[in-house]
Amino acid sequence: MTSQTNPRADQERRIRSGSKETNRAIVLAQIRHQETSPVPYWLTIDEEVAQRLDVHYGGRQWRERIQTFVEWTDLVNGDRKEPTGVPHRQRDPYGSVWRTDQRVFHLEVPALPEPTLAGYRWPAPEAFYGDAAWIEKAQKICREKKGKTFLTTWLGWGLFETSWGLRGFENVMMDVACETAFYEALLDRIMEQFYVWIEYICKTLPEVDAVFLGDDWSDQRGVIIGPERWRELFKPRYAKLYEYIHARDKLVIEHVCGSVSPLIPDLVDIGLDVLESLQPEARDMNPYELKRRWGDKITFMGGLGSQSIIQFGKPRELAAEIRRLRTEMSRGGGYILAPSKFLQPGTPTENAAAIFEEFTA
Secondary structure, X not given: OOOOOOHHHHHHHHOOOOOXXXXXHHHHHXXXXXXXXXXXXXXXXXXXXXXXXXXXXXXXXXXXXXXXXXXXXXXXOOOOOEEOOOOOEEEXXXXXXXXXXXXXXXXXXXXXXXXXXXXXOOOOHHHHEOOHHHHHHHHHHHXXXXXXXXXXXXXXXXXXXXXXXXXXXXXXXXXXXXXXXXXXXXXXXXXXXXXXXXXXXXXXXXXXXXXXXXXXXXXXXXXXXXXXXXXXXXXXXXXXXXXXXXXXXXXXXXXXXXXXXXXXXXXXXXXXXXXXXXXXXXXXXXXHHHHHHHXXXXXXXXXXXXXXXHHHOOHHHHHHHHHHHHHHHOOOXXXXXXXXXXXXXXXXXXXXXXXXXXXXX
């Protein structure tokens, strides 16, 4: 399923197209480590916050000032769930039952309560696809924005997230330590599904520039299963996934929360193009230090602290930090300005306004 290619050498071939006047070209230039003016940004605002900004600005006209450098389209719905008949309980295509009335969703009943795949009926990949209207919307966006905006599509939650969504978090921790053969078999089965999804995405949306994956390997303190186990279980599999995506002429963006700094050299090694969320509150995740160490080898997206300065800073502090991120992180290219999370519900209106004003200045 993989080809013997060099992801970093192939990157140059993949991103040479595009006019310098387009937002897409600006993003691509940053990914190939060229400085740009302006520095591209990705700003997504929760609708509750946006409605307060409507009141703050006396209307919706402020929204038109936000430039779309990165456009997100979906074909695969990794969060797809159906009602169970019990209030606030929904079942995903794998068979796991989730409680959905709290933020975030909570796994109530795992599809695989025991460490075995015997007798388990794996859902068809199509069970996660959007309906005809969803597909048509994604294709329309890609047709209209092709060559103008950097287009990315969400693959869904990654190997770790999907595995504990099937088994339960505590069970997966035990699997990693005590049921390694089963856990590797589970990961490989998930991989087979991902290959089908990638093929489907690339054929249905040939215009997309990147495939966006998300897998929270880390918490605030470090890698949840430890760097060494991550390297044994996940690194070789993600190397294959990245290579599979690269072979289809797409870049790879990986979302990881928490302290992922011990794994950055590994991610560089296996050819990751863009690392997103760059959460500065986590251990050893100072974005400026990461830029100093790895900024010439990987592109960073994010870095504006959602748990700290966005919620608790003053508007003038936010403006100063955004200017510093824009200036220092983009030096030599390799940066897309963004909050480490989209602007969350409850973000103070004055802070949301400060972020908007500085991003769009």
